Amino acid sequence: MWDEKNGQYQLADGDWEIFAEKLECYLLSKNITNDEVKVAILVTRLGKDAHALLRKLVAPAKITHKKYDELIEIMTNELRCMPSEVRERYDFHALRQEPEETIGQFITKLKNYASYCNFENLNNALRDQFVWGVKDEEIRVALFETTELTFEKAVEVAVVQETIGREMDMSLSTQNQDIMEDRGMPEVTFRYTVRNFSKLDCERLSPTFYVRNLPWNILVKPCTNHIRDHESRKSLGFFLECNRENDSSTWSCYASIEFRLLPHKKNQKALTGRTEHLFCRMDYDWGYRDFIYWEDLLDKEQGYIKNDSIVLEVHVMAGEPHDVMD
Numbered sequence: 001m002w003d004e005k006n007g008q009y010q011l012a013d014g015d016w017e018i019f020a021e022k023l024e025c026y027l028l029s030k031n032i033t034n035d036e037v038k039v040a041i042l043v044t045r046l047g048k049d050a051h052a053l054l055r056k057l058v059a060p061a062k063i064t065h066k067k068y069d070e071l072i073e074i075m076t077n078e079l080r081c082m083p084s085e086v087r088e089r090y091d092f093h094a095l096r097q098e099p100e101e102t103i104g105q106f107i108t109k110l111k112n113y114a115s116y117c118n119f120e121n122l123n124n125a126l127r128d129q130f131v132w133g134v135k136d137e138e139i140r141v142a143l144f145e146t147t148e149l150t151f152e153k154a155v156e157v158a159v160v161q162e163t164i165g166r167e168m169d170m171s172l173s174t175q176n177q178d179i180m181e182d183r184g185m186p187e188v189t190f191r192y193t194v195r196n197f198s199k200l201d202c203e204r205l206s207p208t209f210y211v212r213n214l215p216w217n218i219l220v221k222p223c224t225n226h227i228r229d230h231e232s233r234k235s236l237g238f239f240l241e242c243n244r245e246n247d248s249s250t251w252s253c254y255a256s257i258e259f260r261l262l263p264h265k266k267n268q269k270a271l272t273g274r275t276e277h278l279f280c281r282m283d284y285d286w287g288y289r290d291f292i293y294w295e296d297l298l299d300k301e302q303g304y305i306k307n308d309s310i311v312l313e314v315h316v317m318a319g320e321p322h323d324v325m326d
Helices: 016-029 035-044 048-058 068-080 085-093 103-116 122-133 137-144 151-181 294-298
Strands: 187-194 209-211 214-226 232-242 252-262 271-280 285-288 310-318
Touching: 016 035, 016 068, 035 068, 048 068, 085 103, 085 122, 103 122, 103 151, 122 137, 122 151, 137 151, 187 209, 187 214, 214 310, 232 252, 232 294, 232 310, 252 285, 271 285
Parallel strands: none
Antiparallel strands: 187 310, 209 214, 214 232, 232 285, 252 271, 252 310
16 A cells, blocks of 8 residues: 555555555656656655565566556556465465475475565564475474574575485495396395385385396385283384295295495494395295384484485395296
C-alpha cells in the first residue's frame, strides 16, 4: 500500500492496484507525461522489496529500459495472483532435502520458496529451515556444534562435509573399478560404503565384484543376538555371498576371507575378523552375525561412523572353483 510518510509502496502490505491508481493520479496532477520521468518516479516510490521484485521480473533487462505502462502491467499481473503468505510459509517449512539433491540445489530451492514468505529476518529463516531439512544427520550434528551459526556459515559447513563424502565415493569407485576389469583374479580386496546407516533396517547388498570369475557381494544387515535368558542385543551382521544366483547344485569354491570395518580416524586400526569357508549352493553366504554391537558402531568416539556412513572391506583369497555351470 501507499506509505503516506515516505510515499513508498510496501510489498508486504499488498494493495498494489490502489498504489498504482494513486501514483497515476499524482502524475496527472503534476502533468507529468514524459515516460522516462514516470519510470523514475515509479522506482523512487517502490520500497526495497518491491523494487527487488520488479528487477527480478524484468531481468535480464533493466527497469529503465522498459515503458512505464509495461512496468505497471508486469507488477499488476504478478501481484494480482500473489500467493497467500501463510500458504507460502507452510510450504517453505515443509521443505526437506531430497535423496539425490545436492546441498547447492537444496539452497536454491529454499531461497525460491522464501521469495513470498516475507520473513522479518530472511537469513535466520533460511538457516533454521536448512538445518531442519538437510538429509545428512552427520551434517546436522556438525551444524549444531558450530557456534554463532549463520546461514552463510551453515552452507559452508555443509558443502565441506558433502565434498568429503563425494571424494570418498570417488576414491572407492576407482579402487573397485580396477577389480571389475579382471574377473579372474584369485585374490581381491573390495570396499563397500554403507550410506544412511542409521536408517538400515533390512538387508543391504553391495555392488557385485568378481573373484575367480565368480560373482561376490557383501551383505550387511542388523541382527539381534540372544545373550542369556531373555536378553538380546542388536549387532551388525557382516557377510560375504558367492554365486548366489547360480541354481547349479554341484558348484563349490573354497575361500579365505578377512572382514574389515574401516575407521575414519587416523592412526586407528580396522576392526577385523578372519575366517575360511567352502561356498556352495546350499551354503553360499558366510560371515558374522555380531561383527560389532550396534551401539558401539553408532558411537562416534569409536571412530567407525562418519556422515552417517560406514566403510566395509573384504579381502578374499579363493581357490579354483569346481563344477561351475553357466
